[in-house]
Amino acid sequence: MGNKPKSKSKSKADRKERRSAELDEISLLNEWIESQKPDSGSNPLALKPLPDNAPVGRLHDGSFSAYSAATKFSELPLSKKTMDALKKAGYVKMTEIQRASLPHALCGRDVLGAAKTGSGKTLAFVIPVVEKLHKERWGPEDGVGSIIISPTRELAGQLFDVLKTVGKFHNFSAGLLIGGRKDVEMEKERVNELNILVCTPGRLLQHMDETPNFECSQLQILVLDEADRILDVGFKKSLNAIVSQLPKHRQTMLFSATQTKSVQDLARLSLKDPEYISVHEKAESATPSRLQQTAMTVPLDQKLDMLWSFVKAHLNSKILVFLSTCKQVVKFVYEAFKKLRPGIPLKCLHGRMKQERRINIYSQFCEQRSVLFCTDVAARGLDFNKAVDWVVQADCPDDVASYIHRVGRTARYLSGGRSVLFLTPSEMKMIDKLKAAKVPIQVIKPNMKRLQPVSGLLSSLLVKHSELQELAAKAFIRYMRCIHIQKDKDVFEVKELPIDKFAASMGLPLTPNIRFVKKLKGKQLSVGESSVLELETSGGEPPAEIKRQKAETNKLREENLDLPAELLSLNDSEDEDVEKDLLLSKQTENEGIEKSAEFGDAVLPTRISKKKKKLKINIHRPVGTRVVFDEQGNTLPPLARVAGANNDDDLSLLDKDKRNEYYKKMREELMKVDKVDKVLDRQRRRDKRIKEKVKRKRGLGDEEEGSDEDLSGSGADEGTNGRKPKRSKIYFNSDSDDDGETRGKKESAIDDSISLAEQEALALKLLDAMHQ
Numbered sequence: 001m002g003n004k005p006k007s008k009s010k011s012k013a014d015r016k017e018r019r020s021a022e023l024d025e026i027s028l029l030n031e032w033i034e035s036q037k038p039d040s041g042s043n044p045l046a047l048k049p050l051p052d053n054a055p056v057g058r059l060h061d062g063s064f065s066a067y068s069a070a071t072k073f074s075e076l077p078l079s080k081k082t083m084d085a086l087k088k089a090g091y092v093k094m095t096e097i098q099r100a101s102l103p104h105a106l107c108g109r110d111v112l113g114a115a116k117t118g119s120g121k122t123l124a125f126v127i128p129v130v131e132k133l134h135k136e137r138w139g140p141e142d143g144v145g146s147i148i149i150s151p152t153r154e155l156a157g158q159l160f161d162v163l164k165t166v167g168k169f170h171n172f173s174a175g176l177l178i179g180g181r182k183d184v185e186m187e188k189e190r191v192n193e194l195n196i197l198v199c200t201p202g203r204l205l206q207h208m209d210e211t212p213n214f215e216c217s218q219l220q221i222l223v224l225d226e227a228d229r230i231l232d233v234g235f236k237k238s239l240n241a242i243v244s245q246l247p248k249h250r251q252t253m254l255f256s257a258t259q260t261k262s263v264q265d266l267a268r269l270s271l272k273d274p275e276y277i278s279v280h281e282k283a284e285s286a287t288p289s290r291l292q293q294t295a296m297t298v299p300l301d302q303k304l305d306m307l308w309s310f311v312k313a314h315l316n317s318k319i320l321v322f323l324s325t326c327k328q329v330v331k332f333v334y335e336a337f338k339k340l341r342p343g344i345p346l347k348c349l350h351g352r353m354k355q356e357r358r359i360n361i362y363s364q365f366c367e368q369r370s371v372l373f374c375t376d377v378a379a380r381g382l383d384f385n386k387a388v389d390w391v392v393q394a395d396c397p398d399d400v401a402s403y404i405h406r407v408g409r410t411a412r413y414l415s416g417g418r419s420v421l422f423l424t425p426s427e428m429k430m431i432d433k434l435k436a437a438k439v440p441i442q443v444i445k446p447n448m449k450r451l452q453p454v455s456g457l458l459s460s461l462l463v464k465h466s467e468l469q470e471l472a473a474k475a476f477i478r479y480m481r482c483i484h485i486q487k488d489k490d491v492f493e494v495k496e497l498p499i500d501k502f503a504a505s506m507g508l509p510l511t512p513n514i515r516f517v518k519k520l521k522g523k524q525l526s527v528g529e530s531s532v533l534e535l536e537t538s539g540g541e542p543p544a545e546i547k548r549q550k551a552e553t554n555k556l557r558e559e560n561l562d563l564p565a566e567l568l569s570l571n572d573s574e575d576e577d578v579e580k581d582l583l584l585s586k587q588t589e590n591e592g593i594e595k596s597a598e599f600g601d602a603v604l605p606t607r608i609s610k611k612k613k614k615l616k617i618n619i620h621r622p623v624g625t626r627v628v629f630d631e632q633g634n635t636l637p638p639l640a641r642v643a644g645a646n647n648d649d650d651l652s653l654l655d656k657d658k659r660n661e662y663y664k665k666m667r668e669e670l671m672k673v674d675k676v677d678k679v680l681d682r683q684r685r686r687d688k689r690i691k692e693k694v695k696r697k698r699g700l701g702d703e704e705e706g707s708d709e710d711l712s713g714s715g716a717d718e719g720t721n722g723r724k725p726k727r728s729k730i731y732f733n734s735d736s737d738d739d740g741e742t743r744g745k746k747e748s749a750i751d752d753s754i755s756l757a758e759q760e761a762l763a764l765k766l767l768d769a770m771h772q
């Protein structure tokens with residue numbers, strides 16, 4: 001925008017002449033538009049197209065051509081500047097949605113437009129925006145004349161690019177206002193000079209709230225792209241707040257491939273006799289006709305195998321993989337597959353990434369053959385430059401609308417594309433819903449002979465990379481929570497899922513504990529769990545509305561960060577829930593309470609690594625025994641040997657039976673160590689109590705020691721004299737991030753008594769056996 005025509009002369013006379021020509025053009029356009037207005041409620045697509053080479057504009061007899069019947073941009077009452085820009089970009093013929101909506105939009109009517117994905121809706125609203133301000137002779141001093149709102153930042157960026165293309169020869173100023181950009185202060189200084197804003201709801205609201213003198217009282221035209229999403233419950237508060245600051249007298253346009261029909265929603269926007277334009281309503285399918293859509297049943301515990309096999313079989317394609325809407329799942333699959341090196345570049349995109357990275361990844365994927373793992377952040381509106389060959393929905397979409405938008409990333413405009421949907425047996429009801437919504441999807445049987453199992457490799461990877469282990473546990477917990485909070489219980493039901501098998505398929509040695517799953521199963525809670533549970537239930541169950549809002553906000557946050565602060569804090573509590581589950585899993589694992597029934601693996605404690613890790617030296621380790629350290633200097637669990645196998649012995653551990661046998665042995669040994677730990681701990685406490693009593697008798701107790709309660713209760717990890725206790729020098733796993741209770745168990749009292757040292761030697765022996 002702002003590029004000036006080459007012939008521009010600086011002289012006053014020229015400027016005057018140009019202004020007068022522009023005014024003439026505008027008055028001609030207004031006359032033309034007014035005289036040939038399509039009837040309200042009429043469908044321009046039903047009109048007979050203008051004959052080729054028919055005169056356009058003012059005709060010999062002083063009347064005007066019928067632009068409602070236009071099929072080419074050149075037949076519309078558009079300014080020369082817009083027309084030149086469209087021509088330059090290669091746009092000649094209009095798509096159906098453009099033909100149907102532009103005649104109504106150009107004469108200032110409110111429009112509710114629905115058309116299939118990739119059918120050209122963007123031009124259908126960008127052209128009227130530019131034309132409206134041009135005809136009003138809008139200038140910098142007039143302030144904000146138009147606002148285009150998009151639900152995601154990437155889409156806003158893309159809309160901004162289209163606006164720049166169409167407005168190339170106009171003189172408006174336009175700005176892209178999205179979250180995640182550092183230059184918000186600079187933005188605040190300049191936002192009042194902008195004529196057209198392309199923005200996400202959160203960022204717009206931020207300016208409305210914080211930017212001095214920012215106002216939109218002169219707004220002429222408001223556009224909501226992906227309108228049904230923006231009108232959805234997640235954006236409700238933001239949108240209401242935005243709309244309350246806009247003048248009622250304006251033109252409003254809503255576009256989406258899945259349009260809202262809710263009268264309530266429309267009332268919120270105070271639409272005036274809107275034109276309902278749904279060009280594909282009567283079409284046989286709700287999705288592009290050049291899109292081949294398939295679905296297959298994939299048990300949850302084979303999903304990763306299937307996805308891996310798919311990627312390996314399509315190394316020359318550009319593939320978009322949608323996973324459950326949570327960054328943990330996307331991150332885990334991306335990180336794990338990356339380590340397994342499939343032979344094609346892999347990328348991942350989710351709403352919690354830094355904006356700069358998001359933009360880089362988005363543009364790299366536009367240019368390069370690769371696999372992009374993403375959340376629904378990429379589900380709507382994005383038009384990847386070079387065609388996407390495959391859309392894989394590895395996790396079931398929330399609903400039919402979500403499915404339609406996801407598959408719509410391929411088969412855009414005139415190109416073809418293919419999609420595949422993985423459904424677990426309990427999610428197969430989604431097929432009926434899709435078919436009822438006119439989605440022509442074919443259920444096919446996967447070729448199991450070509451399945452390349454990956455779970456074994458994953459468990460080895462997890463042993464080798466402790467950070468991946470935690471990521472896997474988080475992904476598992478988050479996935480389950482996502483399913484749990486889904487609205488459609490016909491399709492999403494946690495109870496139907498093979499939870500343990502699924503955890504094993506991710507390479508997890510044990511199934512992480514999730515509080516709500518336990519509640520669903522009606523299990524008795526163990527002592528270790530109660531403290532965590534109290535946190536959740538002490539204030540009673542959160543009201544259904546809060547839960548729903550939390551779920552919705554979580555989804556939005558995965559898509560973009562431009563949300564008001566109160567919603568973000570709700571979402572943080574969702575993150576905390578995952579951390580709590582992780583903590584609970586760790587506690588129970590360490591206490592040996594839960595054992596994986598089907599997967600005879602050793603108990604590998606999952607860690608929450610927040611604190612900086614320190615290198616720990618085991619001074620008690622007998623000389624000559626091998627200890628494996630990771631990059632951070634933690635001693636790795638003995639199973640790390642399996643993944644880092646570099647001799648025949650070690651390799652033999654990759655054999656499934658042998659590995660299971662090895663795991664079993666490890667578990668037995670661990671249980672023994674655990675018992676010894678408990679004995680040591682009891683002994684230590686007893687010794688302390690005795691010491692205390694003796695001291696108290698001598699009258700020293702009050703000054704030097706903590707209270708009785710501290711020593712006998714949970715304060716097992718509280719040392720004497722108010723100091724932190726010394727830590728054991730032997731670590732089965734890093735202890736720097738262990739929780740207090742576990743740590744308490746692992747702490748020894750080597751400096752306390754000789755008898756304890758002896759007992760510890762026994763523990764050392766057992767631990768040592770594992771390091772060999």
Ligand SMILES: Nc1ncnc2c1ncn2[C@@H]1O[C@H](COP(=O)(O)OP(=O)(O)OP(=O)(O)O)[C@@H](O)[C@H]1O
Pocket residue numbers: 090091092093094095098115116117118119120121122123256257380381382383408409412413
């Ligand atoms: N009249 C046209 N002639 C040629 N190409 C067009 C025309 N209109 C749009 N396109 C191209 O079609 C592609 C899809 O357009 P657009 O992104 O506007 O689709 P959409 O309907 O908004 O899709 P979605 O529902 O996914 O947001 C773009 O690459 C765009 O450049």
